[in-house]
Amino acid sequence: MKQFKTAALLLVACAVAMFATFAPSTSQAAPVNKTIILATTTSTQDSGLLDVLLPVFEKQTGYFVKTISVGSGQAMKMGEKGEADVLLVHSPDAEKKFVEEGYGVNRMLVMHNxxxxxxxxxxxxxxxxxxxxxxxxxxxxxxxxxxxxxxxxxxxxxxxxxxxxxxxxxxxxxxxxxxxxxxxxxxxxxxxxxxxxxxxxxxxxxxxxxxxxxxxxxxxxxxxLNVYHVIEVNPAKWTKVNNAGAKAFAKFMVSKKAQGIIKTYGTEKFGSPLFFPDAGKKPESLGL
Amino acid sequence: MNLILEGLIKAFQLIVALDPEVLGITWLSLKVSGLATLISVVIGISCGMIVALTRFPGKKLLVSIVNTGMGLPPVVVGLFVTVFIWRNGPLGFLDILYTPTAIIIAQAVIATPIVMGISIAALQNLPAKMRLQILSLGATRLQMVWILLREARLPLMAAVMAGFGGVISEVGASIMVGGNIKGYSRVLTTATVMETGKGNFDVAFALSIILLFLVFLVNYLFTIIQQRERPR
Incomplete structure (x- = not known):
């Protein structure tokens, strides 16, 4: 009986300890607007680019980015439903439709490969x-x-x-x-x-x-040609969308710093860059 | 063959070097699945006790539903939980999609029927006259419940282990409701899927080995508790 009780007690103690360690991590992300949901394609994650870019952005701005890496199609669906704040996608025709239908705003050219x-x-x-x-x-x-x-x-x-x-x-x-x-x-x-x-x-x-x-x-x-754009999800459609965060992220992606990282990313490891920065360029100059 | 060897070496390196990212992922897996199991044990055993010790119309139907739930596919749970906790879903105000909390909820949903199903079987397996005997010796209802739990502790611990095993190894729900976010909601199974997708088979293999070892350790601990008092 006693041993069973100690076992139960031990279990409860473990649970309390576990909950305790959770507390700081959740309180860290507690200011709701400090969290951004980025819906993006698998290629930006699988190539490792985001692993390099996001820490720089998070350090610079204090935002916490939740990257959900899915296909561009699903990413835009998440945007349509207001389940993401900002998109980094590479499906130009679908993107144009997405913006035209009012789901996205401020579509900006980021890079291509x-x-x-x-x-x-x-x-x-x-x-x-x-x-x-x-x-x-x-x-x-x-x-x-x-x-x-x-x-x-x-x-x-x-x-x-x-x-x-x-x-x-x-x-x-x-x-x-x-x-x-x-x-x-x-x-x-x-x-x-x-x-x-x-x-x-x-x-x-x-x-x-x-x-x-x-x-x-x-x-x-x-x-x-494979072109990546960043799009803010339209805050007029969904009130819960963190547009300030989306704006900050979009601004960062076309900033000198991020574009510099994109330019050199991969050169060391693969012998050639994986992406070419395009911020500020006209889409026509890429032949779009 | 090469891959297996590379994986073993990589796993060894990652563990020995105490790679902070891998340690974090491992700890989160343990924490999330441990808490989910705990929740499922509290709900599963108490509800299982009520179902096992009472008689009511539709009991067979309820037990069959619980038993069906033991095979609940994690992706189905993941999808349902996602739809509920979407920002614009019915529980959207909680703001917990893509958090470890969401994984705990999904995993608790997966583990509860497992724990409950086995608990019902374990408690029903006790001789029916035992309850009468305990009560006739002057025990209160609470004392009776406690004694019954102790009597059934071997299969009940098996229920806990089955629940834990079900959720720590589950990937479908974790990736859907957790989002596999680096350093935040990435657990061993989702990290393995991602590394496999990236073609980093050695890392994926290393993570699998760590997962297996973790499951073994936890089950070993449970088994010690289970086997401590010899059954009379």
Whole structure:
């Protein structure tokens, strides 16, 4: 009886101790408006860029950023519902619609990199040297070569659908076209494992390259440009949105300091930068 | 093979070097799942006791529902909890989405049916005449409950272990309601998923090993408590 009681007592003591350690961490984030929910794409997290940028921003401003990394499509859905304060996304067509419909305000160009088609070095569909990305997609389709699609309404997926459409092919339901429904990193791993082709942003590919065994097969087409914008969720639609925080974050992303970090991020580790800063540039100068 | 070896080495390095981030993640996992288990034990065992010791119409239906709940998929719980605690959801005013508190709630929801289901079975397994005997010896109701709990402590501790095992290993709900935020709501399972996605298999493997070791340690502790008094 006594031992059972001590055991119970011990359990309660543990619980109290645990709650006690929680208290400081919650009180730290207690001023409600000091928390920002950033909905972003998997590529900004999987490439490691946010791990470098956010600590600088948090230190500078005292905000605490809750990064929810999902596809661009889901990020914008969160914005539509007022469940995020600010977005960092790369799906220009959907973004324009998002802003036009009044869900977002102050859309600003942050950076770009590009998409590339990666695949097994053996290149079974012989797409290397293809003149355009449309031609490459056409060859993949006619060779019935395995292609892995994100299929998650992310920016990458939107871009992929756009290219299929431009190439005049409807891949849905084809045997060689498989949908992972996963993030970029995970999809690259699936492609590597199955020796398939996939469309990826260069940043995530470079960050994961060492374990993949996939090569860049097609690159450089103007259609493959990958542009990131920061968008504040419209506070007029949702009163609970932390617009001051969103503004601070957006301002930081286009600031000299952040743009400098973006410019050099990855050079040391991967030999080339993963993103190119574009703050203040006109979208037309990128060919948009 | 290479990967397994690399993972083991990495796990060893991370533990020996007391990597602050990994330590933080491990501690948070333990804290969150420990508290969730505690909540589920309080609710599960007390409700289980009431259900086991009383007779009422629809009892079989209720017990089947609880038993179904033992297999409640974490993602389903995650989705429901998310919808409820959205900023603009019915409990949005609590402002707890993407916090460790949200993970605790979701995990408590997952663990409670597990603890309750096993508790009901454990308490119903006690001889029915025992209650009468205890009461006839002059015990109060509270004393009777205490004695019954003690009698059933072996399966009840198993219930606690099953509940804890269910939530510490769960990833679907944690990632949905917690958001896997670095240094804040990132737990071992969500970190493993993320590192796997990033292609850092060695780190993912290391985190898995730490998780397994943690589960073993906790269960070892529970088992010691469970087996301390030899069953008569």
């Amino acid at each position: 590009d998409f590339v088609i990666v695949g097994p070095p053996s290149d079974p569909a012989k797409i290397k040297g293809a003149k355009s990305v449309k031609e490459a997609f056409g060859k993949i389709a006619s060779a019935d070569a395995l292609f892995l699609s994100r299929a998650d309404n992310s920016g990458t997926h939107s871009k992929e659908k756009k290219i299929w459409k431009a190439a005049g092919i409807n891949p849905a339901g084809q045997k060689w076209y498989q949908e992972t429904g996963l993030g970029m990193g995970a999809t690259l791993n699936v492609a590597a494992e199955k020796n398939g082709y996939t469309l990826t942003d260069r940043g995530t590919y470079l960050a994961l390259k060492k374990n993949l065994g996939l090569n860049i097969i097609v690159e450089g087409d103007a259609l493959l």
